[in-house]
Amino acid sequence: MTDTLQFFIDQQAVPFQPGQTLMQAAQAAGLYIPHLCFHDGLTPHGSCRVCIVEINGSIRAACTTPATANLQVHSETSALRTQRRQLIELLFAEGNHLCPSCEVSGNCQLQALAYDLGMTHYEFVPLDPHRQNDGSHPDLFIEQDRCIFCELCTRSAQQQDHKNVFGIGGRGADTYLFAQADSSRLADTAITAQDHAAHICPVGCILPKQGSYQIPIGQRVYDEQPIHLRGNHRPDEQDATP
Amino acid sequence: MSETRVVIDPVSRVEGHGKVTLLVNDAGIVTQARLHIVEFRGFEKFIQGRPYWELPMVVQRLCGICPVSHHLVAAKAIDQIVGVTALSAPALKLRRLMHFAQVLQSHALHFFHLASPDLLFGFQSPVEQRNIVAVIKQQPQIAIKGVKIRKFGQQILEAISGKRIHGMAAIPGGMNAPLTPEKIQPFKQDVQQIIDWCEETVKLSRQLTDQNRDFHLQFGLIESPFMGLVGKNGELELYDGNLRVIDARGNILQDQFPCDQYPQLIQEQVKSWSYMKFPFLTQLGSEQGWYRVGPLARINLCDFIPTPRAEQARQQFRQYAGAPAHSPLLFHWARMIEALHCAEAIADLLADPDLLSTDLQRSGIKQKEGIGVIEAPRGTLFHHYQIDAEDRVTMANLIVSTTSNNQAMNDTIRKVAQQHLDGQTLTPELLNLVEVAIRAYDPCLSCATHAVGKMPLQLLLQTESGNSLDQLTRHTDGHISR
Ligand code: SF4
Ligand code: SF4
Ligand code: FES
Numbered sequence: 001m002t003d004t005l006q007f008f009i010d011q012q013a014v015p016f017q018p019g020q021t022l023m024q025a026a027q028a029a030g031l032y033i034p035h036l037c038f039h040d041g042l043t044p045h046g047s048c049r050v051c052i053v054e055i056n057g058s059i060r061a062a063c064t065t066p067a068t069a070n071l072q073v074h075s076e077t078s079a080l081r082t083q084r085r086q087l088i089e090l091l092f093a094e095g096n097h098l099c100p101s102c103e104v105s106g107n108c109q110l111q112a113l114a115y116d117l118g119m120t121h122y123e124f125v126p127l128d129p130h131r132q133n134d135g136s137h138p139d140l141f142i143e144q145d146r147c148i149f150c151e152l153c154t155r156s157a158q159q160q161d162h163k164n165v166f167g168i169g170g171r172g173a174d175t176y177l178f179a180q181a182d183s184s185r186l187a188d189t190a191i192t193a194q195d196h197a198a199h200i201c202p203v204g205c206i207l208p209k210q211g212s213y214q215i216p217i218g219q220r221v222y223d224e225q226p227i228h229l230r231g232n233h234r235p236d237e238q239d240a241t242p
Numbered sequence: 243m244s245e246t247r248v249v250i251d252p253v254s255r256v257e258g259h260g261k262v263t264l265l266v267n268d269a270g271i272v273t274q275a276r277l278h279i280v281e282f283r284g285f286e287k288f289i290q291g292r293p294y295w296e297l298p299m300v301v302q303r304l305c306g307i308c309p310v311s312h313h314l315v316a317a318k319a320i321d322q323i324v325g326v327t328a329l330s331a332p333a334l335k336l337r338r339l340m341h342f343a344q345v346l347q348s349h350a351l352h353f354f355h356l357a358s359p360d361l362l363f364g365f366q367s368p369v370e371q372r373n374i375v376a377v378i379k380q381q382p383q384i385a386i387k388g389v390k391i392r393k394f395g396q397q398i399l400e401a402i403s404g405k406r407i408h409g410m411a412a413i414p415g416g417m418n419a420p421l422t423p424e425k426i427q428p429f430k431q432d433v434q435q436i437i438d439w440c441e442e443t444v445k446l447s448r449q450l451t452d453q454n455r456d457f458h459l460q461f462g463l464i465e466s467p468f469m470g471l472v473g474k475n476g477e478l479e480l481y482d483g484n485l486r487v488i489d490a491r492g493n494i495l496q497d498q499f500p501c502d503q504y505p506q507l508i509q510e511q512v513k514s515w516s517y518m519k520f521p522f523l524t525q526l527g528s529e530q531g532w533y534r535v536g537p538l539a540r541i542n543l544c545d546f547i548p549t550p551r552a553e554q555a556r557q558q559f560r561q562y563a564g565a566p567a568h569s570p571l572l573f574h575w576a577r578m579i580e581a582l583h584c585a586e587a588i589a590d591l592l593a594d595p596d597l598l599s600t601d602l603q604r605s606g607i608k609q610k611e612g613i614g615v616i617e618a619p620r621g622t623l624f625h626h627y628q629i630d631a632e633d634r635v636t637m638a639n640l641i642v643s644t645t646s647n648n649q650a651m652n653d654t655i656r657k658v659a660q661q662h663l664d665g666q667t668l669t670p671e672l673l674n675l676v677e678v679a680i681r682a683y684d685p686c687l688s689c690a691t692h693a694v695g696k697m698p699l700q701l702l703l704q705t706e707s708g709n710s711l712d713q714l715t716r717h718t719d720g721h722i723s724r
Contacts (some may be wrong), residue, residue: 098300098303100299100302100303100408101296101299101300101302101303102296102299103295103296103299130291132291133291133292133293133632133634134632135293135630135632135633135634136632141293141633143293207293209293209295209633212293212295212296212413213295213298213299213410213413213418214413214418215418216404216410216411216418216419217403217404217405217409217410218404
């Protein structure tokens with residue numbers, strides 16, 4: 001029996017299995033590193049950069065960095081918190097987020113991170129996009145301007161549902177989510193409301209057409225606990241892994 | 243004498259200020275008053291393309307003053323879109339309770355905070371005296387009751403919707419959660435006290451009117467038809483019902499007019515100088531057809547109030563003020579009769595076990611159009627939506643009560659200016675009286691949410707051809723500059 005492998009996050013020892021990323025090991029140990037595009041069970045994507053940590057003076061994404069023994073990882077430093085907050089602010093500025101009337105308010109991971117990181121406003125110039133929403137599917141609605149391009153849906157559809165449903169097109173300010181069909185309409189893809197991909201969006205972009213606003217204020221995912229205690233969850237998630 | 247129409251760019255107004263232009267003719271008579279309103283612009287466009295079920299939430303942002311009314315009326319429209327013609331009894335009762343609580347707290351805020359200083363100390367008294375702090379000093383018991391009545395309403399809203407403002411309760415076809423015995427209990431304890439205080443306030447409104455009877459009844463006096471909802475038997479109805487219209491003499495012009503046919507009943511006129519439209523009754527035409535909505539309209543046009551103490555108050559009001567009553571300042575008294583009704587209706591509902599039921603949602607066959615009408619605190623409120631095959635909003639038409647009262651407010655201000663403008667110089671006194679006139683209608687304008695004597699207001703005096711004669715501005719801190 002070899003010694004347990006471990007590394008350190010902010011001086012706290014974190015055990016890990018070979019092959020695990022920093023994020024996976026931290027999550028297994030019950031330590032929260034802020035994240036948006038990571039989901040246990042899907043290949044890491046490393047795109048949102050919210051999970052940045054500092055190792056030997058360089059900045060790395062915890063969701064794509066393999067754990068190695070005795071690594072000293074810094075996560076909750078004020079500099080990293082500020083950078084994470086600015087990333088969240090950018091996401092708000094790039095989309096169209098009016099939380100008070102949004103149906104995932106209180107259940108939204110972007111909003112929860114914004115609160116947790118102390119975001120009160122943002123100073124980036126809002127892009128104020130007005131893309132056309134896709135309501136073609138009988139059970140699902142796509143609110144384009146809230147997409148943060150985390151590609152959880154793309155990966156979930158491919159890896160869990162074994163379907164090609166979503167894709168991300170364009171670049172920079174013109175990035176957009178599209179449905180993988182000749183018509184570009186969600187109705188013409190194979191997605192169903194029961195698919196994993198229909199239940200993974202961390203924000204209010206892929207919406208069910210039934211059952212919105214059903215959870216009263218006070219009982220929503222982040223009403224009682226902030227995201228660093230509660231973890232990344234949706235009220236309807238199919239697997240309870242944080 | 244030809245009236246030259248000058249387009250005054252409403253954007254040039256001081257931010258958050260109300261702006262009023264008075265036009266005088268060569269003989270020095272005020273021929274027109276124009277209240278410039280920039281609120282509500284762009285919203286109908288903004289919600290195009292949005293999923294329809296979001297509307298009850300998103301419209302709450304339309305107006306910071308009566309978000310609950312917008313929430314409920316949009317929900318009524320969306321009920322139709324999801325094909326629900328009748329809510330479950332528990333859902334309907336919860337919605338009504340919410341609505342009564344909203345009207346009660348709104349009326350209490352307006353009367354005690356925004357109007358009572360004027361009413362108590364007289365309109366001509368110094369501004370320092372006409373504020374809520376002065377009321378608290380001189381009439382502590384009144385001020386405290388006002389605060390408590392309002393809080394009672396707000397707490398009911400919070401219990402039902404999770405928040406005092408911008409809560410979440412009504413969903414397509416119903417409500418999202420019932421009340422619990424623990425939540426209801428404190429309200430049951432307090433409601434009789436609230437009813438008593440509301441009744442005292444009705445009496446106070448009468449006394450205050452009586453103290454200065456001529457001024458009250460003559461101030462800005464204009465006559466107009468009235469419009470509002472009534473129940474099946476002609477009773478006062480704030481949540482449901484059909485439309486009734488009476489003319490200035492009190493004759494019924496329309497009765498039990500179906501809400502979803504409102505486009506036949508009223509049309510809207512656009513004027514070059516205003517962002518806000520001018521609705522009028524089709525049958526009377528654009529010149530004669532403007533009308534008033536709100537507490538005075540509702541008290542004037544209903545046959546009775548279905549709760550006993552408010553009904554008694556209504557009868558006394560009619561004896562005193564005539565039927566229909568036209569003086570704008572009587573809105574205040576009428577408002578408190580309605581507050582009393584709301585308190586009584588809340589007491590009845592609180593005793594109803596249906597509030598605990600979880601039978602809260604119905605469904606039906608999807609429709610492409612929904613029209614919701616409700617009596618908001620300030621008057622009849624219309625929300626009309628159409629959606630496409632992808633559940634996106636394609637058309638929204640909202641007529642808010644302040645829009646319905648648009649012409650009436652202009653005319654009331656004109657009348658006040660005719661009564662009180664002396665020569666070609668604007669005075670702080672006139673500015674105050676214009677404020678009193680605007681406030682009588684309790685408009686949902688941001689300038690009107692400031693305390694008495696603090697309404698940021700710009701008054702312009704112009705010739706009919708647009709030459710400026712004088713100008714007076716009161717700023718948010720209350721100081722006045724020329
Ligand atoms: S998706 Fe999240 S962040 Fe965006 S508006 Fe909705 S609640 Fe707010
Ligand atoms: S739709 Fe949701 S899950 Fe998919 S990329 Fe956009 S934000 Fe991520
Ligand atoms: S969670 Fe690591 S980059 Fe998004």
